[in-house]
Amino acid sequence: MNIWYAICELLPVEMLQWDFMKNALLAILLMAPLFGLLSTMVVTGRMSFFSDALGHSAFTGIAIGCICGISAPVWAAVIFSVGFALLFSYVRSRSNHAADTLIGVFSSTAVALGIFIATLGGDSFTKYNQYLIGDILSVTPAQIGGLAIVLVLILIFWFFHSNRLALTAIHPQLASSRGIRVGLSQTVFTVAIAVVVTLCLSSVGLLILNSLLVLPAAASRNVAKNLKQYHLLSVLFALIAGVGGLTVSYCLGSSAGAAICLVLALIFAVSFCFRKGRG
Amino acid sequence: MRTSLHGAGCGDSCCLRVQNLSVKIGSDKILSDINLHVHCGEMVALIGPNGAGKSTFLKAILGQQDHEGIIVFSSPGQRGRKPKIGYVPQSPTFDPGNPVSVADLFVCCQSKRPAFLGHSKAMRKSILECLQRVHGEDLIDKRIGTLSGGEVQRVLLALALEPIPNILILDEPLSGVDVEGQTDLMDMLDEIRDTYDLSILMTTHNFSLLNRYADLVVLIDRGIAAAGTPEQVLSGEAFSRVFHRAGGAQE
Numbered sequence: 001m002n003i004w005y006a007i008c009e010l011l012p013v014e015m016l017q018w019d020f021m022k023n024a025l026l027a028i029l030l031m032a033p034l035f036g037l038l039s040t041m042v043v044t045g046r047m048s049f050f051s052d053a054l055g056h057s058a059f060t061g062i063a064i065g066c067i068c069g070i071s072a073p074v075w076a077a078v079i080f081s082v083g084f085a086l087l088f089s090y091v092r093s094r095s096n097h098a099a100d101t102l103i104g105v106f107s108s109t110a111v112a113l114g115i116f117i118a119t120l121g122g123d124s125f126t127k128y129n130q131y132l133i134g135d136i137l138s139v140t141p142a143q144i145g146g147l148a149i150v151l152v153l154i155l156i157f158w159f160f161h162s163n164r165l166a167l168t169a170i171h172p173q174l175a176s177s178r179g180i181r182v183g184l185s186q187t188v189f190t191v192a193i194a195v196v197v198t199l200c201l202s203s204v205g206l207l208i209l210n211s212l213l214v215l216p217a218a219a220s221r222n223v224a225k226n227l228k229q230y231h232l233l234s235v236l237f238a239l240i241a242g243v244g245g246l247t248v249s250y251c252l253g254s255s256a257g258a259a260i261c262l263v264l265a266l267i268f269a270v271s272f273c274f275r276k277g278r279g
Numbered sequence: 280m281r282t283s284l285h286g287a288g289c290g291d292s293c294c295l296r297v298q299n300l301s302v303k304i305g306s307d308k309i310l311s312d313i314n315l316h317v318h319c320g321e322m323v324a325l326i327g328p329n330g331a332g333k334s335t336f337l338k339a340i341l342g343q344q345d346h347e348g349i350i351v352f353s354s355p356g357q358r359g360r361k362p363k364i365g366y367v368p369q370s371p372t373f374d375p376g377n378p379v380s381v382a383d384l385f386v387c388c389q390s391k392r393p394a395f396l397g398h399s400k401a402m403r404k405s406i407l408e409c410l411q412r413v414h415g416e417d418l419i420d421k422r423i424g425t426l427s428g429g430e431v432q433r434v435l436l437a438l439a440l441e442p443i444p445n446i447l448i449l450d451e452p453l454s455g456v457d458v459e460g461q462t463d464l465m466d467m468l469d470e471i472r473d474t475y476d477l478s479i480l481m482t483t484h485n486f487s488l489l490n491r492y493a494d495l496v497v498l499i500d501r502g503i504a505a506a507g508t509p510e511q512v513l514s515g516e517a518f519s520r521v522f523h524r525a526g527g528a529q530e
Contacts, residue, residue, distance in 0.1 A: 040395075044377065163394055167387040170379055170423070173368035174435070177341060178388055224378035225422060231395040 001141045015250040020137050024256065027139045027203065028242035030147040035212035036235030037158055038196060041189060043217035045169040049100055050088070051193055051213045053107035055206045057084040058198035059131050060114030067117050074202055081194040084110060089187045134205010136246070136256045143203040150199055157192060165189055166227065208257035212238060215264035222271040237267050294319045294362075294446055294478040295340070300348035302335050309335045311502045313348070317446070317478050317495075322468070324489055325482045326512075327499035328521060333482040334369070336499060337450055340480070341366055352446065365444030365477075367435045369451045375424035381434050382406055382419050388438055413437045413467060429460030433467070440471065447471070449481040453488070461485060465492045486513060 004026050008016040015021045042051050061080025065073025088106050092099060118128055130138075167175040168185045176182050193213075200209055220233035245260030252259075295317040302310040310332040317323050325333045338344035341364065352362035373379075385406045386394040398406070403419070410416045413433040418426065426434065432452050439447060452468075453461045465488050472479055483489075489496055489509040496512040498505040498521060505517035512518055 158395070159393055163387040163390070166379070166383070166394060170373070170377065170384065170387070171368070171371055173371075174388070174438075176343065177366045177368055221376055221378050225420070226378060226380035226397075227383040227394045228397040230378040 001144075015247065020139075021246075021250065023139050023141065023144060024136045024246055025243070027136060027144050027147055028246055028260075029239070030144065030151050031200065031204065031212065032238035032242045033235045034147070034151045034154055034196065035209075036216045036238035037154060037231065038193060039213050039215070039217035039238070040220070040231055040234050041162075041165055041169065042193065042213050043221060044166070045186075045189070046099070047190075047193070048210075048214040048218075049103050049107075050190075051197060052210050053088075053103045053110065054081055054085060054194050054197045055201065055209055056107050056114065057081050057110040058194075058201045059128070059206065060110045060117070061198065062131055062201070063114045063118040063128065067120065074199065077201070078195055078198045081198040082191055085190040085194040086187065089183075089190055093183060130205065131201055132206050133255065134201070134203070134208055134257050136204055136208065136260075139203045146199055147203070150196055154192065154196065161185075161188065205257050208260055211261040211264055215261075215268055216241070219264070219268040219271040222268070222275040237264065237271075241267060294321075294352065295480070296349070296351045296353070297340070298349040298351075300336075300339060300346055300350065302332070302339055302344060302346045304335075309501065310339070310346075310499075313503055315497065315503065315506075317480055319445075319478055320472060320476050321494045322472060322479045322492055323481070323495045323497060324493040324509075325480065325497050325499055326484070326486065326489075327482075327504070328524075331500045331521075332502075333499050334450060337448055337480070337482065340364075340448065362446065363442055363444040365439030365447040367432070367439045367447070367449040367452055370428065370431045370435060370455055372455075373424045373426070373431070377422065377424045379423050380420055381410070381415075381423060381426075384423055384434065385409065385438065389441065409437045409441045410434075412440050412471065427457075427460070428455035429457065429464060432456060432464055436467070436471075440475075443475050444477060446478045446480060449479070451482055451484070453483055453485045461488060468492070489513065 005019070005022055008022045008025070016025065042048055058077045058081045061077030062073045064080060065076030068076065070076050084106065088102065092102055095102065115125070118125055164175070164180050164185050167178065168180060168182050172182045175185070197209055197213070216234040216238040217230070219237050220230050224230035224233055241260050241263040245263040246256055248254070248263065249256040249259035295315075297313055297315040300310065300313040301308065313336065325336065327333050335344055339346040340350055352364070382398055382403065383394045386392065386398050386402060390398070390402060392398070392402070406419060407416050410419060413436050415430065415433045415437060418430055418434060421430075423431070423434070436449075436452075452464060456464060468479055469492060471477070490513075493509050495506065496509045497503055498512055498517055500521045504521055505512050505515050507515075
């Protein structure tokens with residue numbers, strides 16, 4: 001962290017004189033490639049609604065962790081989210097409902113359970129607000145360390161598994177004829193998303209998480225011609241939005257998460273105007 | 280009905296031999312007692328109404344479906360070696376916005392290098408060689424969502440031909456392809472069969488091209504209802520019975 005602080009102090013930028021801004025910037029520099037990559041597959045695999053549901057289930061896990069008196073509720077949330085993701089995959093493979101219907105069922109159940117548990121015995125809901133809205137400015141060095149570890153793990157996972165994931169999303173029958181276990185491949189990705197979403201929830205909040213999981217790839221998809229461009233632009237858009245949103249929020253005193261979301265939405269709008277194959 | 284084709288004296292020239300194949304899913308018997316020999320260089324068309332078990336039969340041959348009975352592959356001069364099967368699955372409608380190029384699809388299928396890092400010059404050369412076999416070199420940088428039905432089939436065919444298989448299996452290759460494209464595709468399959476001396480087994484609903492291209496037509500209706508030359512099967516009693524029941528011939 002000291003090296004990072006020294007680098008920040010060398011930069012002639014006013015907002016970086018504050019330690020919390022240095023932390024927030026580093027967290028964003030780690031999150032942008034992480035979510036830029038994941039979002040490419042979330043969008044290709046039509047899982048944007050699912051990642052949203054996972055965020056809600058993670059929140060429920062945290063509520064359960066708090067009520068059970070576990071010192072680090074985030075680990076209770078990880079276990080709950082992974083269980084939620086596995087149960088969802090199981091039900092989806094054995095049901096003839098459309099995926100969005102099942103997501104609706106799981107998501108509303110998870111939210112209801114979370115609120116029910118959090119408010120048991122007349123408890124106030126306010127202490128859970130940090131998980132819903134999140135505050136990137138209050139991110140701690142320990143949480144940044146966690147983000148770095150998650151990023152490295154996802155990069156390794158991506159390096160060895162992304163071809164299989166892509167082929168499964170593009171053409172499941174072709175994937176299975178090439179020896180890929182389609183169900184397993186989808187479940188592994190679902191679990192990876194569940195773990196990442198949950199670990200990042202407490203530091204960044206649900207709002208920014210979901211925008212980062214969908215918007216970078218959605219914007220990139222408007223203009224990319226192949227997988228390389230798709231990944232590169234997605235990460236680049238996430239970086240621009242992260243740094244841009246943080247700066248905007250510092251200058252205007254607004255919520256950083258909301259500012260990042262809005263910059264991403266702006267990027268999407270611009271990329272939409274330059275999209276390929278306009279009629 | 281139990282039908283055996285080329286039953287005796289097939290010997291080494293046989294490329295695929297299916298004996299007493301039955302498939303049961305739950306308590307439902309999807310296919311029963313199928314006996315079929317496919318010879319090297321032969322083009323065999325499987326026809327039958329929807330739900331007759333054609334795709335299940337292909338899955339059983341590909342080893343993706345539990346079954347009873349024997350499926351043996353062999354090729355002359357390669358006894359004991361595992362035969363290569365090329366498979367062209369039923370083509371989906373690709374999402375038009377999907378930023379995946381034809382080259383990306385090849386890298387995903389054939390290389391361990393992650394496709395998101397792009398592809399090397401050597402890889403591009405080998406992809407072009409694969410696409411040359413289906414006269415589709417110009418497709419390499421196109422996004423898969425923008426390809427026409429015929430182009431998708433050519434790309435999937437090029438993928439199935441690397442490495443050159445002993446038997447090529449295609450599931451409804453003509454669906455979603457326009458009339459002109461269908462003849463082009465069948466001409467190409469004919470050329471590939473001659474060039475590489477491989478057998479082709481395909482399912483189809485298009486009967487008008489069978490006379491010109493197929494050596495053997497097998498009518499599937501939860502078993503083999505009829506088999507023989509296109510003339511024999513298409514004018515046979517079993518054909519009109521099966522398709523009359525299914526609501527008439529589709530084409």
